[in-house]
Amino acid sequence: MKELSTIGFDADDTLWQNEQFFRLTEARFAELLADHAEPDHLLDRLLEAEKRNLGHYGFGIKGFTLSMIETAVEVTEGRVPASVIGEILAAGREMLRHPVETLPHVQETLEELAGKYRLVLITKGDLFDQERKLAQSGLGDFFDAVEIVSDKSAGTYERVFSRHGDGAEHAMMVGNSLKSDVAPAIEAGSWGVYVPHELTWVLERIEAPEEHPRYRQIEHLGQLRELIAKL
Template identity: 80%
Template sequence: MAALTTIGFDADDTLWQNEQFFRLTEERFQALLADHAEPKDLLARLLEAERRNLAHYGFGIKGFTLSMIETALEVTEGRVPAAVIGQILEAGREMLSHPVETLPHAAETLERLAGLYRIVLITKGDLFDQERKLAQSGLGDFFDAVEIVSDKSASTYERIFARHGDGADHAMMVGNSLKSDVVPAILAGSWGVFVPHPLTWVFEHVEPPVGAPRFRELSHLGELPELLERIDNSSV
């Protein structure tokens, strides 16, 4: 079995909180449009707008904010008050400036692994927002490389692990999204380690690849060093 030399980590909801701020903003959006749409219908239409707009705006807060504005225009048939648009824009700006809250076990796990493996941050979303969160997280010094990508696919991991490591078969990807972090990494030939988060965006839900020999699931990041020790011992 190929020895592990490189570990990739997802950022949002793996190392720090993210989805909770989207959920809070959705609640604020529901309140703003309460006179025009039922809450469940409004969120369903917002989700559809996000789905349509991914190809145009990509992942992140700016695309989410534009999708909220588009949905507000739709449900009011173009009559949404300018003040409401202003409040939606303000909600987006607040999301882009919220304090970074690292998740349990993130810092100590990275500290234990730094120097033993090449550590790479692999995250998707808005470049400025991800750079801001990394800088404020206090975790930046643990990483040998940072890759902010538009999307995550098997070819993404093949390219990154070839650039910053010894290839995908010597690498592991760790994250809270089966769709973005785990399944494509396994398809690339890497290990894929799933660390569930209580809040995960619906677009990131797929069935776990339970039959894949390089798939593992942990209850929290603090279990990762022990898993790596078992894998390393079995590859000798």
């Protein structure tokens, strides 16, 4: 068994709350367009816009806001009032200003692991927003490195764990997304630890690789130290 030396952590919905603010904003968006589309239909159209735009805008609040505007234009056939566009922009700015809410067991787990392993924050999304959330969280000092990436693939983990550790085989990735945090890390040769969150974006959902010897699942981060001790 390869000795574990590096642990990567996802940020959004692994270290702090994130998806709940998107859900709240979607509800607000549905209210703004209530005269033009039923909520379920509107949110389906929004999701389709987000899928189309990932290659253009990437992940994060700014791309989400632009997708809301695009959807509003589409469902109103170009007649969306300027006041509604203004409300959508205001909702996006509010998301970018929202205080960071750290999840349970995060602080004590990082305190225990820091110094014993190289800790690397690996997150995708808007650079400025992710830097803001990390600074507000107060968790930055626990990490030996921070990588804000456009997407997460096996190649991403191979590069990051080679740059900041002893390679993927000596590393573990911890996160709430099976698609982005777990499956590609395992493909790269790392351990993949799934920490479910009650809200996970539909585009991040895939089947768990339960038969793989390097896959693990825990209920919360407070169980991570015990899991590592049993490897």
